[in-house]
Amino acid sequence: MFDIDKWQEILGTIKKNKLRTFLTGFAVAWGIFMLMILLGAGNGLSNGVGSNFEGNALNAMWIWSRETTLPYEGFQPGRRIQLTMDDLEEIAKIDKIDLISARYWIGDRTYSYQNEYGNYNTQSCHPDYQHIEKLIITKGRFLNEIDMEYDRKVMVIGHDIEEALFKDKDPIGEFIRVGTVPFKVIGVYNEMDPREGTRQGLIPIATAQRLFNAGNRIHNMALTTVDVTKKESQRVEEEIRLLLAKRHKFDPEDQRAIGIYNSLENYIETMNIFSAIKMFVWLIGIGTLIAGIVGVSNIMLIVVKERTKEIGIRKALGATPGSIIGLVLLESILITALAGYIGMVLGISLMEGVNFMMEQQAQAQVGTSGDQGEFRMFMNPTVDLRIAVSAMLLLVSAGALAGYIPAKRAASIKPIDALHDE
Amino acid sequence: MITLKNLHKSYFTASNSLHVLKGISLDIHQGEFVSVMGSSGSGKSTLLNILGILDSYDKGSYHLDGKLIQNMSEKNAAKYRNETLGFIFQSFNLISFKNAMENVALPLYYQGVSRKKRNVTALEYLDKLGLLEWAEHMPNELSGGQKQRVAIARALISKPKVILADEPTGALDTQTSYEVMEILKEINQEGITIIIVTHEHDIAAMTDKIIKLRDGVIGDLIINGDLASFKKSYAKNVATL
Structure with a gap:
């Protein structure tokens, strides 16, 4: 895994195709960004409405x-x-x-x-x-x-x-x-x-x-x-x-x-609505992610196709199928994980920013009017660390999944076909 | 070193099958310098692929260094290729984004040799082939002859027992071709078995043994003593051209 040569090779191919890698990564980053925003907004709605029950015993x-x-x-x-x-x-x-x-x-x-x-x-x-x-x-x-x-x-x-x-x-x-x-x-x-x-x-x-x-x-x-x-x-x-x-x-x-x-009764009904919303949000978010992953998979297929000859040479020189699979998988995981991480950080920072502004506003309001008894719809629209971590794990496994088919194909390249491809 | 017994190979496409090798029996001893000739379609490339464990065969047997090569897993084949065989190709097949030294060092990478050690070894081999000052150059900055010498260094670095060369001079001019052949001869004198596929008579004439394939069988086997007459008949061919 921490083999300098492998990483050098991956970085080498990424560098050769900057725009393509960027676009692929962008699809994944966007997917995870939207997932974070949707989850944050869902949480905000749920926290906001849930807070209206806070003042009394729930039962x-x-x-x-x-x-x-x-x-x-x-x-x-x-x-x-x-x-x-x-x-x-x-x-x-x-x-x-x-x-x-x-x-x-x-x-x-x-x-x-x-x-x-x-x-x-x-x-x-x-x-x-x-x-x-x-x-x-x-x-x-x-x-x-x-x-x-x-x-x-x-x-x-x-x-x-x-x-x-x-x-x-x-x-x-x-x-x-x-x-x-x-x-x-x-x-x-x-x-x-x-x-x-x-x-x-x-x-x-x-x-x-x-x-x-x-x-x-x-x-x-x-x-x-x-x-x-x-x-x-x-x-x-x-x-x-x-x-x-x-x-x-x-x-x-x-x-x-x-x-x-x-x-x-009201609390349970409200919370049921929110768990339904939450599920819906995950569904949409994962859908967006899948689109990104398919993009990565697609790109990796092209990369493998382009590198057919190189892979053939490597095999002739003694590369095992395992080492070829590792090469492609690692590249795919690197792109998805890195892009996903960027998307996640952007999404979370945006939601934290919105949260910060809302808290400032809420404090200003309490200060001036002492407004009380107002029904709150939106509060603390952030994603907790556990969800972020599971999203990250999801990404890495998604990257592995996206790379799997291309990697399999790369491993099945026959050196003779590759070498006669002139 | 290499023993083939009644080797058969067919290729199948959707509609028809092509019987390429129709029973090849062959012995190549350690330290021999052999060339395989034949018109296109005679099966010489197929034979080389089978010898290089890049392709499988249907019937017969293939022993390499005393070991039967049959139904090998990809992993074992890769290991065997890496340790026993060295490849030289017509189009050099250097990896374009690696410099000369890294290209030469690649087989050692697959043996798990540390980076430092394999780069030192690669420089040694490049030095041997007179390319030390080109070690940091990328393949597209090298001439054809230089590229082929890098490829030869790469084939040698894993200390193989057999070197398989597919038209090693096919993309080179005559003078460079002869230089490359000189290098191969020197290597051969160190005891490494070399098998080259070529359709150039002058190149074949520099080897110790010529195997002429015709329609999937061995047509002619010209060994040491006959080489003189082969050269003579080759000269006559050139004269009639």
């Missing part, structure tokens, strides 16, 4: 109440369904449900601490809510069962509120006034996905119900299932719908009486 479900649209057992359509704590307790008994939390919003109130104040929304929930929403506790702790039991007036504030009201001061143990009611700050949370915002105070639902006249009512529920398949998660969804239909006397067929958002 989360949200349930909220709406109005009935079908008449049922003497009730007119257009009746408002009101979810209650009793619904929550019943739903919690369903098999495969892991965490569950009610949500009840108190609405915008003025939060004040010493001389600082601002208008913020207060949401009440169960301790499980932390893991359903994937909240990160940066200081202190989250709500717990004891807070619930004693209806404690405690609050976990969002990072934005902490910054606005406390500046550099440690908020833990301080009291915030919500309207006129003082709450003790026990923790600060942040969101994994910054677009979801941290402008809420979270308090125990039990406290909210007592303090703000909520009674038994809740606005919506968030829950997660234990590890389930898409089918099981759909079954859980259906069971919840049936249970609520029975409890609130609406038609189980009435899809609009309550809203259920099943993120697992």
Whole structure:
């Protein structure tokens, strides 16, 4: 393999046919370049859309109440369904449900601490809510069962509120006034996905119900299932719908009486689309590559034809068929691997460049408008090293494949035919 | 050195077959200087190809240096060619993108000799043939006679037992032809068997033994003692021209 003479000979033939070698190499480089771009773009799309699921547990479900649209057992359509704590307790008994939390919003109130104040929304929930929403506790702790039991007036504030009201001061143990009611700050949370915002105070639902006249009512529920398949998660969804239909006397067929958002189902469906896109991308990319490889094979056939006489001489002088095959194969592999490598580096650098520019832009946007909750389509459009390496291996074997038939032909050249070819 | 017994060879094309060698029996001893003559189509090239293990034969037997040459794998044939035989061609067949030294060194490359060593050896052989100062020249910078001498050096470098020359002087003028023949004679005196195919009588007359092929069989076998009369009849032929 690392025989100077062999390489010299290969470089010699390549040098003799610069343009031809360049064009051949270009076909391969272009093929791999396109493959990298397509894969990068596919990854970007998949990363972008996938990132929209990041802020919540993937197996989360949200349930909220709406109005009935079908008449049922003497009730007119257009009746408002009101979810209650009793619904929550019943739903919690369903098999495969892991965490569950009610949500009840108190609405915008003025939060004040010493001389600082601002208008913020207060949401009440169960301790499980932390893991359903994937909240990160940066200081202190989250709500717990004891807070619930004693209806404690405690609050976990969002990072934005902490910054606005406390500046550099440690908020833990301080009291915030919500309207006129003082709450003790026990923790600060942040969101994994910054677009979801941290402008809420979270308090125990039990406290909210007592303090703000909520009674038994809740606005919506968030829950997660234990590890389930898409089918099981759909079954859980259906069971919840049936249970609520029975409890609130609406038609189980009435899809609009309550809203259920099943993120697992959506996630799986989205990811299925992306794996299909990915396969398609590979298909196209490999198709382009094959065109390049056929080009290399073609050129090598011509090269062998041109070198018939030389190969004949070599054989007369004692070259074995193996050494002839090696010569042609190596040349083919050299052209494909080198050209492919160039194409790959160009493709990857282009995608990295696009990624860099997009990140710059994203940062600028967050800086100026603090734009939140926007649906992201495209993110981190790069190809990982593993794919690049496998593409490289693919290339080398493609080069070997492209050289194989010409090499076989070269090896079968009979010295007599070659030498009498004058 | 070379023993042929009742050798037959046919070529087959789609529609017909051509019986080229029709039973050749021949003995060539070590150190002989033999020429093969015959009109075109008489089978002399085919015979040389078989002797050079470049082609197979159908019937009979071929012993080279005591070894039966039959149904050899390509790999073994290559090895045997490399170690036992040296080739000289009418059109020299130097590799155009290699200089004289690299061309001469090529057989040693296939023996796995290191680059440095084979280049030193190649220079020795080029020196022997008076071409040392041309070692770095490419084939297209050499004259016909020089090219053929490079080819002879290349044939000699692997220290073969037999040298096969296919019309070695066919592309050269008379004076250069005689020079090349002188070189071959010297080589022959070192004990190497030489077989040349030629259709030139004067060239054939310089060898020890002439095998005349006619329609795939040996027509005439002229050996040492008869050479004088061959020369005489050849001179008569020239005179009548």
